Amino acid sequence: xxxxxPFIGLEIHVELxxxxxxxxxxxxxxxxxxxxxxxxxxxxxxxGALPVPNKKAIDWTVFLGLVLGCRINKHSYFxxxxxxxxxxxxxxxxxxxxxxxxxxxxxxxxxITRVHLEEDTGKLIHRKIEGEKVxxxxxxxxxxxxxxxxxxxxxxxxxxxxxxxxxLQRVIRSLSISDCDMEKGSMRLEANVSVSxxxxxxxxxxxxxxxxxxxxxEKAIEFEIxxxxxxxxxxxxxxxxxxxxxxxxxxxxLQRSKEEAFExxxxxxxxxxxxVFTDGELDKIRKQIPELxxxxxxxxxxxxxxxxxxxxxxxxxxxxxxxFEVLYLEKNFNLDFRETARLIINKKIDWENISPADFKAxxxxxxxxxxxxxxxxxxxxxxxxxxxPKAVADYRKGKTNTVGFLVGQMMKKTKVDPNLARQExxxxxx
Amino acid sequence: xxIVDNSIRETVDLFKKRKISCQEIVRACFERIEKYNxxxxxxxxxxxxxxxxxxxxxxxxxxxxxxLPPLAGIPVALKDIYSTKNLRTTAASKIIDNxxxxxxxxxxxxxxSVGAIIMGxxxxxxFAHGATGENSDFGSVKNPWDLExxxxxxxxxxxAAVAFGGCLMAMGxxxxxxxxxxxxxxxxxxLKPTYGRVSRSGVxxxxxxxxxxxxxxxxxxDCALVLSVTAGYDPLDATSSRKPVDFYLQDLSHxxxxxxxxxxxQEYFGRELNPEIKTLILKAAQQFTDxxxxxxxxxxxxxxxxxxVYYLIMSSEVSANLARFDGIRFGHAREMFGxxxxxRIMLGTFALSAGYYDxxxxxxxxxRTLLRQDFExxxxxxxxxxxxxxxxxxRKIGEKEQEKLKLYLEDxxxxxxxxxxxxxxxxxxxxxxxxxxxxxxxxPQFSEKKLFEVGQAYQDVTDxxxxxxxxxxxxx
Numbered sequence: 001x002x003x004x005x006p007f008i009g010l011e012i013h014v015e016l017x018x019x020x021x022x023x024x025x026x027x028x029x030x031x032x033x034x035x036x037x038x039x040x041x042x043x044x045x046x047x048g049a050l051p052v053p054n055k056k057a058i059d060w061t062v063f064l065g066l067v068l069g070c071r072i073n074k075h076s077y078f079x080x081x082x083x084x085x086x087x088x089x090x091x092x093x094x095x096x097x098x099x100x101x102x103x104x105x106x107x108x109x110x111x112i113t114r115v116h117l118e119e120d121t122g123k124l125i126h127r128k129i130e131g132e133k134v135x136x137x138x139x140x141x142x143x144x145x146x147x148x149x150x151x152x153x154x155x156x157x158x159x160x161x162x163x164x165x166x167x168l169q170r171v172i173r174s175l176s177i178s179d180c181d182m183e184k185g186s187m188r189l190e191a192n193v194s195v196s197x198x199x200x201x202x203x204x205x206x207x208x209x210x211x212x213x214x215x216x217x218e219k220a221i222e223f224e225i226x227x228x229x230x231x232x233x234x235x236x237x238x239x240x241x242x243x244x245x246x247x248x249x250x251x252x253x254l255q256r257s258k259e260e261a262f263e264x265x266x267x268x269x270x271x272x273x274x275x276v277f278t279d280g281e282l283d284k285i286r287k288q289i290p291e292l293x294x295x296x297x298x299x300x301x302x303x304x305x306x307x308x309x310x311x312x313x314x315x316x317x318x319x320x321x322x323x324f325e326v327l328y329l330e331k332n333f334n335l336d337f338r339e340t341a342r343l344i345i346n347k348k349i350d351w352e353n354i355s356p357a358d359f360k361a362x363x364x365x366x367x368x369x370x371x372x373x374x375x376x377x378x379x380x381x382x383x384x385x386x387x388x389p390k391a392v393a394d395y396r397k398g399k400t401n402t403v404g405f406l407v408g409q410m411m412k413k414t415k416v417d418p419n420l421a422r423q424e425x426x427x428x429x430x
Numbered sequence: 431x432x433i434v435d436n437s438i439r440e441t442v443d444l445f446k447k448r449k450i451s452c453q454e455i456v457r458a459c460f461e462r463i464e465k466y467n468x469x470x471x472x473x474x475x476x477x478x479x480x481x482x483x484x485x486x487x488x489x490x491x492x493x494x495x496x497x498l499p500p501l502a503g504i505p506v507a508l509k510d511i512y513s514t515k516n517l518r519t520t521a522a523s524k525i526i527d528n529x530x531x532x533x534x535x536x537x538x539x540x541x542x543s544v545g546a547i548i549m550g551x552x553x554x555x556x557f558a559h560g561a562t563g564e565n566s567d568f569g570s571v572k573n574p575w576d577l578e579x580x581x582x583x584x585x586x587x588x589x590a591a592v593a594f595g596g597c598l599m600a601m602g603x604x605x606x607x608x609x610x611x612x613x614x615x616x617x618x619x620x621l622k623p624t625y626g627r628v629s630r631s632g633v634x635x636x637x638x639x640x641x642x643x644x645x646x647x648x649x650x651x652d653c654a655l656v657l658s659v660t661a662g663y664d665p666l667d668a669t670s671s672r673k674p675v676d677f678y679l680q681d682l683s684h685x686x687x688x689x690x691x692x693x694x695x696q697e698y699f700g701r702e703l704n705p706e707i708k709t710l711i712l713k714a715a716q717q718f719t720d721x722x723x724x725x726x727x728x729x730x731x732x733x734x735x736x737x738x739v740y741y742l743i744m745s746s747e748v749s750a751n752l753a754r755f756d757g758i759r760f761g762h763a764r765e766m767f768g769x770x771x772x773x774r775i776m777l778g779t780f781a782l783s784a785g786y787y788d789x790x791x792x793x794x795x796x797x798r799t800l801l802r803q804d805f806e807x808x809x810x811x812x813x814x815x816x817x818x819x820x821x822x823x824x825r826k827i828g829e830k831e832q833e834k835l836k837l838y839l840e841d842x843x844x845x846x847x848x849x850x851x852x853x854x855x856x857x858x859x860x861x862x863x864x865x866x867x868x869x870x871x872x873x874p875q876f877s878e879k880k881l882f883e884v885g886q887a888y889q890d891v892t893d894x895x896x897x898x899x900x901x902x903x904x905x906x
Contacts, residue, residue: 045759046532046533046759047513047519048535048631048635049631049632053668086756086758089758090753091750263784266787267782270637
């Protein structure tokens, strides 16, 4: 299979954790709720009911777009995406097409095509009731705000897809706009896969749908690359189609061929006036952007000379990170950054239960306790001085930098703070 | 003539003076309905029990000396595309002939909250598709002035119900002329409000960007009174305006139209306009001149594009709006749609299809902007425009049933108002033989108050609006 290059693009749907639905006042939290208890004329698509957009969901979409480095359409609008399906009561989904809220972004080395807002559909439940096969519809999920994130086909491999998606999930969670829980369906993944021999983006793509874990997305893409490569090698043409993923068998299967593709007949939603953002409104949203995990990691490595592992700890423990940074707000706290980091990470000091002001005192106690005996320290210094007469002589002749060598010797024998070692050595030498 | 043939204003006075009770007038309206509805076919569903009970409540409150809201005890009919909670709402279509809404339209709730008595639901062209009232799946509406003639449409049942005394006021909807047209046919005042002035929530959508919720009354004053109730922002309609509602009745007792500039759009007075109707409108123009207004010609140069633009945008929106009638949650399967609904679904579906969208829907949207600009330019010089409503001689039931396209073409004088989102007030200005004829006053957005003043000034010096159909006149 050498010589074939995969092109992988991702489409991610994320349900926003707003209190109410996208276009009505119904509760948006639908997980494990009694079917059809969170509905109204609007989300049931009853005649005459009109959609009124949820401002918070729009702001959050723009917020996410800005975090993902997107440009924002200051003049945007919703459109009707028309298709028939029993879980879509209006016969169209209110979505975005020509002018998504966000476009042309960049996240973790992958270009983002667009981030737009739409409404979720209802849920079909296929059951057998009294021996009869029936399909039940639960409209609780219908109208829940749903963000769609689309990437350019720049994902390099199945593993890359998995890792990138994990990072995306972390970022969205850190914004507290969605729990991104794949088991609950609040994050859903789709991948567009094609392979090419000449390194150019092929004219077809195979859409992989219904994937509900990072592991499965990796497996589905792997399988698909293999399948398409084999078809190529057999000299067969690959059709544009939609395929599902069967997780038990680890295979993809045909769901819909090109001929059955929908004609959505998009047109601007006349029930909702265009949405216009002023610079002031965008600035207000921009100011709410917190430091992102990757930015924070990099900053901790650079600013505090920590290693990756230490920085990671602070990224995943925001309260520890905050404590750490507060310590250094006090000008005369000048303990080595890594030393402090270790004290916090290893919980040498019970920082969770003491104030940053008391931390300093604890450090002093710890340092004294660590070298439990001043006598011990003096003894060690004496041994080093006695054992290195040449260095001592050089020092006394005025070569004061030889003290560094002596400190090093002393530290070989005992884990001591270099400053304290220097102080002790100087006591003997002078 | 009877108590049910008075205006709302006169009826409210009679209530106040205790000359009549609310129960009396509600019963009298039901008597009229019993007498004429079979032949006129205005009411599809009656709300008799509820109406009589409400009437009794109003009377009880009046006896107790309670302060009563403005429309307390006034019998009202609703076009059958206004959702009414637990009262059958059919859109005059067989596909939902068994539909009981779970909620009431905002306008219905507002009317009920000011004491209006809902008499029942009235006929119209199915889903408001039509201009004659003949497209109803429950049979044509007949004109109370002459049963051989149509009552106009699509709000034909609304107009007929008021005209024969089955109520004192009726709600209609106007997407391309559907209130003004039947108002003209039935000698009534009909208002198509500014788009966004009255909430659309709960009214079955036809063309969402065109639909206006208006009403038909006997006088301009009644019309203003009803708009004071129905107008206003609605959190359930994102296209409703937050602009404060004017005090429409404030200056009606002394309407000032001296020096007012009224324009006659030349394009509406071309050779398509029936010469007899033209004469009637020009006569009204002369009366406005006599009242001190300055009347002059004005041009709306893009008028010729009205019909293609209107039918592309309207049918595109219709095709999407009717998608929810899938027979899954309510109503019957889609083959139950009538012929006209099917025609518009097909038209709209084509117009929005890939490869056609740019040439049809998108192009139409652009030309719509030009039409809007035509009006903006006209209103830079004029306060209001005066135009015909029905440009051709009134139609008999079944006449030219086959010529659908020709029927579409007649919307060129009413459709532009909807495309531009403007208010227009239709009011009686004479007769074409025995059939009433109306004119319309078109104003800039949110100029309803001014239109009422102009209309009131006209009704102060004319008596067309006081005439009642012969079948009513003949009643002792």
